[in-house]
Amino acid sequence: xxxxxxxxxxxxxxxxxxxxxxxxxxxxxxxxxxxxxxxxxxxxxxxxxxxxxxxxxxxxxxxxxxxxxxxxxxxxxxxxxxxxxxxxxxxxxxxxxxxxxxxxxxxxxxxxxxxxxxxxxxxxxxxxxxxxxxxxxxxxxxxxxxxxxxxxxxxxxxxxxxxxxxxxxxxxxxxxxxxxxxxxxxxxxxxxxxxxxxxxxxxxxxxxxxxxxxxxxxxxxxxxxxxxxxxxxxxxxxxxxxxxxxxxxxxxxxxxxxxxxxxxxxxxxxxxxxxxxxxxxxxxxxxxxxxxxxxxxxxxxxxxxxxxxxxxxxxxxxxxxxxxxxxxxxxxxxxxxxxxxxxxxxxxxxxxxxxxxxxxxxxxxxxxxxxxxxxxxxxxxxxxxxxxxxxxxxxxxxxxxxxxxxxxxxxxxxxxxxxxxxxxxxxxxxxxxxxxxxxxxxxxxxxxxxxxxxxxxxxxxxxxxxxxxxxxxxxxxxxxxxxxxxxxxxxxxxxxxxxxxxxxxxxxxxxxxxxxxxxxxxxxxxxxxxxxxxxxxxxxxxxxxxxxxxxxxxxxxxxxxxxxxxxxxxx
Amino acid sequence: xxxxxxxxxxxxxxxxxxxxxxxxxxxxxxxxxxxxxxxxxxxxxxxxxxxxxxxxxxxxxxxxxxxxxxxxxxxxxxxxxxxxxxxxxxxxxxxxxxxxxxxxxxxxxxxxxxxxxxxxxxxxxxxxxxxxxxxxxxxxxxxxxxxxxxxxxxxxxxxxxxxxxxxxxxxxxxxxxxxxxxxxxxxxxxxxxxxxxxxxxxxxxxxxxxxxxxxxxxxxxxxxxxxxxxxxxxxxxxxxxxxxxxxxxxxxxxxxxxxxxxxxxxxxxxxxxxxxxxxxxxxxxxxxxxxxxxxxxxxxxxxxxxxxxxxxxxxxxxxxxxxxxxxxxxxxxxxxxxxxxxxxxxxxxxxxxxxxxxxxxxxxxxxxxxxxxxxxxxx
Numbered sequence: 002x003x004x005x006x007x008x009x010x011x012x013x014x015x016x017x018x019x020x021x022x023x024x025x026x027x028x029x030x031x032x033x034x035x036x037x038x039x040x041x042x043x044x045x046x047x048x049x050x051x052x053x054x055x056x057x058x059x060x061x062x063x064x065x066x067x068x069x070x071x072x073x074x075x076x077x078x079x080x081x082x083x084x085x086x087x088x089x090x091x092x093x094x095x096x097x098x099x100x101x102x103x104x105x106x107x108x109x110x111x112x113x114x115x116x117x118x119x120x121x122x123x124x125x126x127x128x129x130x131x132x133x134x135x136x137x138x139x140x141x142x143x144x145x146x147x148x149x150x151x152x153x154x155x156x157x158x159x160x161x162x163x164x165x166x167x168x169x170x171x172x173x174x175x176x177x178x179x180x181x182x183x184x185x186x187x188x189x190x191x192x193x194x195x196x197x198x199x200x201x202x203x204x205x206x207x208x209x210x211x212x213x214x215x216x217x218x219x220x221x222x223x224x225x226x227x228x229x230x231x232x233x234x235x236x237x238x239x240x241x242x243x244x245x246x247x248x249x250x251x252x253x254x255x256x257x258x259x260x261x262x263x264x265x266x267x268x269x270x271x272x273x274x275x276x277x278x279x280x281x282x283x284x285x286x287x288x289x290x291x292x293x294x295x296x297x298x299x300x301x302x303x304x305x306x307x308x309x310x311x312x313x314x315x316x317x318x319x320x321x322x323x324x325x326x327x328x329x330x331x332x333x334x335x336x337x338x339x340x341x342x343x344x345x346x347x348x349x350x351x352x353x354x355x356x357x358x359x360x361x362x363x364x365x366x367x368x369x370x371x372x373x374x375x376x377x378x379x380x381x382x383x384x385x386x387x388x389x390x391x392x393x394x395x396x397x398x399x400x401x402x403x404x405x406x407x408x409x410x411x412x413x414x415x416x417x418x419x420x421x422x423x424x425x426x427x428x429x430x431x432x433x434x435x436x437x438x439x440x441x442x443x444x445x446x447x448x449x450x451x452x453x454x455x456x457x458x459x460x461x462x463x464x465x466x467x468x469x470x471x472x473x474x475x476x477x478x479x480x481x482x483x484x485x486x487x488x489x490x491x492x493x494x495x496x497x498x499x500x501x502x503x504x505x506x507x508x509x510x511x512x513x514x515x516x517x518x519x520x521x522x523x524x525x526x527x528x529x530x531x532x533x534x535x536x537x538x539x540x541x542x543x544x545x546x547x548x549x550x551x552x553x554x555x556x557x558x559x560x561x562x563x564x565x566x567x568x569x570x571x572x
Numbered sequence: 573x574x575x576x577x578x579x580x581x582x583x584x585x586x587x588x589x590x591x592x593x594x595x596x597x598x599x600x601x602x603x604x605x606x607x608x609x610x611x612x613x614x615x616x617x618x619x620x621x622x623x624x625x626x627x628x629x630x631x632x633x634x635x636x637x638x639x640x641x642x643x644x645x646x647x648x649x650x651x652x653x654x655x656x657x658x659x660x661x662x663x664x665x666x667x668x669x670x671x672x673x674x675x676x677x678x679x680x681x682x683x684x685x686x687x688x689x690x691x692x693x694x695x696x697x698x699x700x701x702x703x704x705x706x707x708x709x710x711x712x713x714x715x716x717x718x719x720x721x722x723x724x725x726x727x728x729x730x731x732x733x734x735x736x737x738x739x740x741x742x743x744x745x746x747x748x749x750x751x752x753x754x755x756x757x758x759x760x761x762x763x764x765x766x767x768x769x770x771x772x773x774x775x776x777x778x779x780x781x782x783x784x785x786x787x788x789x790x791x792x793x794x795x796x797x798x799x800x801x802x803x804x805x806x807x808x809x810x811x812x813x814x815x816x817x818x819x820x821x822x823x824x825x826x827x828x829x830x831x832x833x834x835x836x837x838x839x840x841x842x843x844x845x846x847x848x849x850x851x852x853x854x855x856x857x858x859x860x861x862x863x864x865x866x867x868x869x870x871x872x873x874x875x876x877x878x879x880x881x882x883x884x885x886x887x888x889x890x891x892x893x894x895x896x897x898x899x900x901x902x903x904x905x906x907x908x909x910x911x912x913x914x915x916x917x918x919x920x921x922x923x924x925x926x927x928x929x930x931x932x933x934x935x936x937x938x939x940x941x942x943x944x945x946x947x948x949x950x951x
Contacts, residue, residue, distance in 0.1 A: 440699075441654050441674075441680060441684045441697070441699075442655070442679070443657075443658075443678035443680035444678050444679060448679070475653050475697075476653060477652055477654070477695055477697040478698070479697075480697075480698055480699070480737040482698060482739075483684075483698070483699050486682055486699040486701075490682055522653055524650070524945060525630070525648070525656060525945045525946055526654075526655055526657070527653060527655050528652065528653040
């Protein structure tokens with residue numbers, strides 16, 4: 002799924018940190034290689050040990066696919082944009098509209114990430130890379146099973162905290178966008194790999210379970226498509242919006258044109274297109290669950306997954322800086338593993354086959370690196386995740402976007418530029434962009450106001466439930482005519498969502514104080530005040546803020562940042 | 573971080589300049605036709621022999637300085653929380669109340685005004701419903717009422733309010749006073765609580781004067797020196813009230829690059845009749861004048877300096893008092909024969925203490941911190 006952060010100082014810090022930690026991982030890889038070589042040599046010298054089972058092709062395929070996905074996810078997580086971009090563009094949208102118990106459950110992790118973005122991201126990188134390496138290393142022993150249990154557990158963590166239970170509990174859930182989440186299939190795949198190896202032979206119940214899981218997921222997708230409150234039948238917000246969003250992501254024209262056509266067709270005929278999707282999912286899903294005609298339904302299922310990956314999921318990463326290739330890929334891996342044509346594997350070998358020295362070294366290195374990546378490095382890093390916030394986290398590097406703890410935005414009632422009373426809490430249900438401006442400012446304040454307006458315009462229909470509230474921060478010029486003049490002179494009168502509010506000093510002072518806005522009068526010239534934009538979500542919580550600490554000239558980059566924030570947070 | 577990035581102001585072009593002196597106060601001066609934008613010029617508004625206010629340039633911004641001891645010490649009285657790099661226009665009422673008009677700059681596209689009560693925190697701010705006319709006489713007091721001239725050219729209008737916050741109401745407009753739509757208003761002054769004067773420039777360049785009466789603003793015929801009425805050049809000034817009904821006004825006659833003349837026109841009957849004084853030759857450039865209690869000082873450009881003339885009878889007779897040490901840009905009378913003069917413009921301006929009606933100019937040294945107030949760009 003995509004995220005859109007931009008690299009910066011935090012990205013550089015992440016690269017530096019990962020480089021140092023990689024040295025530790027490599028050291029453990031060397032130690033692992035040495036240890037494994039010794040153990041294997043002793044076993045080779047003792048041919049009386051138990052015979053080892055061989056792994057079926059289907060299981061090996063699923064294992065390699067799962068391990069590769071973990072490694073890929075880990076590497077994606079290592080992108081420099083992740084420390085600052087992961088929360089605002091991945092977690093925040095995933096948590097939007099979720100029940101409070103879920104957001105409270107995730108809150109400590111969010112807080113830890115926001116305070117230690119580099120450390121938290123590094124933990125995620127190493128855990129995922131390490132899990133991938135361990136799964137790829139394979140084996141049938143206790144260590145291999147432990148690795149698979151870890152894979153399953155981490156999948157659950159990602160599913161809950163990173164994917165918000167795959168969006169199952171919020172309106173708008175759709176098969177096309179990846180519901181019920183990619184991580185849940187990592188967990189399912191890990192569970193299938195934990196099944197006894199005998200389940201991959203004979204009647205191959207593990208393969209049947211994989212096929213059944215994919216089929217049930219498709220049936221779930223059909224149900225979600227059918228439920229009217231999920232909005233999939235809407236001409237403007239249903240499938241057409243999914244296709245339209247997908248068509249706007251950067252991609253070759255060859256890939257984009259079908260998406261644009263689908264967006265048009267589904268906007269014109271939402272019921273017809275929705276019905277086709279529903280029927281396809283229902284038929285293929287039912288076929289996979291039934292287990293009949295696997296030669297037909299397994300390829301059909303793969304075709305459906307490929308189409309889903311293209312038309313609904315941007316190939317996982319086209320929509321931005323991805324953290325995983327989305328749900329279609331692990332589902333496809335399970336479906337391939339369920340293909341009935343895989344060759345049977347023998348359960349055991351009569352004698353222990355000699356292990357090549359080179360393979361011994363590689364296997365040992367993999368285990369050493371995996372253990373270091375999953376346990377050692379994250380354990381050390383975790384010690385620092387619950388301490389005071391990193392200095393580098395105080396101001397994020399992508400223009401000042403900073404995650405907040407989600408405290409209730411202090412309420413106020415002031416008077417807007419039209420003389421109407423405005424109460425912040427009455428704007429709930431909207432994303433509120435809250436800022437503080439000086440109506441007689443000759444430089445930055447008009448710029449900020451215009452960038453907010455430009456961001457709202459750029460967000461288009463996504464800004465339907467966005468309100469921009471500016472609070473007068475000038476202790477001398479705080480009359481309604483002041484904010485009215487500013488509004489008129491800077492072309493904001495025609496913007497219905499614009500509210501420049503003011504009041505008496507007795508009214509303004511506590512408001513400014515409650516948001517941490519400092520105002521100082523200079524000996525000459527404009528007053529100086531904190532420049533910040535708070536993002537107050539539909540529930541009235543401060544979810545993030547941005548300021549110009551890292552970009553004091555307030556260039557047009559803020560429009561992009563605010564537009565992205567609107568697009569990801571607007572209800 | 574701050575929001576106070578101060579940028580250098582660009583120059584504005586103005587055609588005329590007016591100034592006046594309020595009734596019952598010590599005088600200040602007027603530039604009859606400024607050679608540079610008034611916004612860049614200092615402005616002296618004295619309230620007594622030793623107390624007054626001075627708009628001064630510091631770095632890229634305008635600052636307001638206050639003194640109570642003849643500029644031996646000054647304090648920074650610049651109104652807070654507003655950019656001042658566009659320039660400040662000043663009016664004063666009584667010993668405390670100050671009205672400061674702020675000229676636009678940068679993204680500040682209309683003019684704020686501030687009303688001060690003489691204390692550092694006693695400022696209230698508001699927004700004019702437009703852009704201040706770029707003339708020193710564009711803001712004025714009538715008792716506690718505030719007046720301001722907005723706009724430019726034939727779209728100028730006069731607005732009034734009882735407080736800086738408004739509401740501001742249009743009292744007159746150039747288009748309503750002159751249906752030909754070619755009048756431009758240049759200054760407003762109240763010589764006492766009931767005598768309001770509104771000056772303007774007619775299309776041909778001659779001075780047009782209006783006085784407020786029961787029916788609104790009515791034109792006041794000026795004395796037209798024989799054969800020159802049509803040739804009266806740019807509006808000379810808003811009237812200078814000197815007590816009672818005595819009002820002086822200085823006008824100039826065309827010079828067109830060559831020699832011209834300046835005359836005082838005096839009325840003692842509220843503008844019903846005017847007496848024209850003796851003409852003063854203007855070798856080149858525009859004179860600056862000041863009046864107080866019947867006295868008139870006139871600084872006539874003379875190369876890189878200026879001659880200072882004084883009259884106590886409405887310009888019927890002049891005494892050539894001496895030579896100012898530079899081109900005079902503002903002038904104020906504070907006593908029988910004392911006052912202050914400013915020479916030069918912008919950061920090159922110098923303040924002088926004038927005695928013996930201009931026979932002596934002593935430099936006034938402002939504290940070093942004054943020059944540093946507007947330096948640095950960040951306010």
